[in-house]
Amino acid sequence: MSTTYIARSAAVAARRLGDEMVIMSALDSTLFSLSDVAAVLWEAADGRTPLDQIVRDRVCSSYEVDAATALRDAEEFVRALATHGILLVSGEPMESPVTQAPAASAGGKQQ
Amino acid sequence: MDAMLPSTNSAATDLPAAVRAGLHPELACLGLTIEIGGLPLRLCAPDPDFWSLLARRYSNFIRPEAMAEMEFDLLPTAPDPPPAEVNLQIRCEEGRWLLSRGEFRAAFDLRSRRGHLACVPNPYSVDTLLRIVHSLLLAPAGGLLLHASGGIRGGRGFLFSGVSGAGKTTMARLAPPDVQLLTDEISYLRRGEDGFRVYGTPFSGELGIQGESVSAPLAAVYLIEHGAANRLELVPEAEAARRLMRNVLFFARDAHLVSQVFATVCELVRCVPVFRLEFLPDPRVW
Numbered sequence: 001m002s003t004t005y006i007a008r009s010a011a012v013a014a015r016r017l018g019d020e021m022v023i024m025s026a027l028d029s030t031l032f033s034l035s036d037v038a039a040v041l042w043e044a045a046d047g048r049t050p051l052d053q054i055v056r057d058r059v060c061s062s063y064e065v066d067a068a069t070a071l072r073d074a075e076e077f078v079r080a081l082a083t084h085g086i087l088l089v090s091g092e093p094m095e096s097p098v099t100q101a102p103a104a105s106a107g108g109k110q111q
Numbered sequence: 112m113d114a115m116l117p118s119t120n121s122a123a124t125d126l127p128a129a130v131r132a133g134l135h136p137e138l139a140c141l142g143l144t145i146e147i148g149g150l151p152l153r154l155c156a157p158d159p160d161f162w163s164l165l166a167r168r169y170s171n172f173i174r175p176e177a178m179a180e181m182e183f184d185l186l187p188t189a190p191d192p193p194p195a196e197v198n199l200q201i202r203c204e205e206g207r208w209l210l211s212r213g214e215f216r217a218a219f220d221l222r223s224r225r226g227h228l229a230c231v232p233n234p235y236s237v238d239t240l241l242r243i244v245h246s247l248l249l250a251p252a253g254g255l256l257l258h259a260s261g262g263i264r265g266g267r268g269f270l271f272s273g274v275s276g277a278g279k280t281t282m283a284r285l286a287p288p289d290v291q292l293l294t295d296e297i298s299y300l301r302r303g304e305d306g307f308r309v310y311g312t313p314f315s316g317e318l319g320i321q322g323e324s325v326s327a328p329l330a331a332v333y334l335i336e337h338g339a340a341n342r343l344e345l346v347p348e349a350e351a352a353r354r355l356m357r358n359v360l361f362f363a364r365d366a367h368l369v370s371q372v373f374a375t376v377c378e379l380v381r382c383v384p385v386f387r388l389e390f391l392p393d394p395r396v397w
Contacts, residue, residue, distance in 0.1 A: 011366050013369075013370040013373045013374060015352070015373070015374070015377040017347075017348035017349040017351075017352055017377060017380060017381070018347050018348040018349055020347075020348075020349035022349050022352055022353065022377070024356070024369075024370070024373045026366035026367070026369045026370045026373070027364075027366055029356070029369055029373075031352075031353050031356060033349060033353070
């Protein structure tokens with residue numbers, strides 16, 4: 001079975017707002033909201049860690065899901081984001097082109 | 112078509128000879144410095160009638176003493192047949208921005224801080240130019256233009272954002288006398304050392320009057336819609352960011368600048384409460 005590597009596109013801006021990860025394609029301003037599990041995959045997409053290892057270490061260890069199901073769902077998610085150009089997928093490790101780490105929510109509201 | 116336009120740096124010398132011939136240099140280019148959001152831009156109009164029209168249109172925002180950040184030559188043109196281009200075309204070539212729609216043609220360079228606008232002498236074209244230039248200058252400075260009406264009350268700024276028909280002008284009309292009107296159509300906001308500030312703009316909607324040239328810390332943003340009763344609901348940050356992004360005025364398809372606008376919206380929803388406001392057209396909504 002081939003190994004899949006995923007990396008975040010440089011043409012994407014991402015922010016964690018509250019408990020949601022919001023991603024915007026800077027190419028066409030399309031906005032995406034990621035589920036908790038999808039956000040875990042997104043944040044781990046460094047271009048060097050194989051997808052099955054991400055699923056095993058970051059998803060299966062935190063959520064009650066078997067490895068085969070989790071990997072199948074992850075591959076589907078990766079395909080969907082790759083279609084929109086916000087995740088890069090390769091059979092080889094990649095230099096991470098990420099320009100912007102997802103920022104954590106911080107600070108209070110101004111009143 | 113853009114090849115017919117004078118280059119940004121030589122725009123002043125490319126003015127029609129008939130305009131300049133025999134005129135005193137001061138009259139050949141009548142200057143008008145318009146400051147919006149603390150950012151002064153100078154417009155040079157060779158046509159006194161056009162100058163007078165703009166002076167009335169932007170009267171609340173004229174700052175003759177201000178040092179302009181950019182300077183534009185306005186080149187009056189005759190009306191063309193109905194425009195072939197319905198949508199505004201905007202692109203950047205090696206740092207030079209080129210805009211066109213119908214008889215409207217503009218070019219400017221943010222580095223040399225000069226540009227020109229060739230248009231039929233009407234204020235709408237100048238409005239368009241000012242909105243685009245300000246949106247481009249604001250993006251890296253942590254600011255943006257938002258489809259929103261707004262006002263200042265008790266030293267605090269409030270914005271009412273929505274698409275056309277949502278009630279922006281209605282909210283402005285319903286404002287009590289102690290509210291200073293910022294705008295009924297397009298709001299100007301920018302991140303400062305102590306949070307976000309809102310500024311008045313001359314950009315008007317159905318109300319047809321310019322805002323006041325004042326500013327205040329932004330206290331809240333309301334996403335407005337007509338309803339059966341006045342109802343207020345705090346919007347979660349992610350949803351607020353998604354909704355506000357739809358109402359941001361930004362014209363350039365530049366990935367870096369768009370990312371900066373997105374970052375500003377995200378910062379905004381973290382710092383300022385965003386509410387969904389259903390309202391009845393009644394002064395009690397204020």
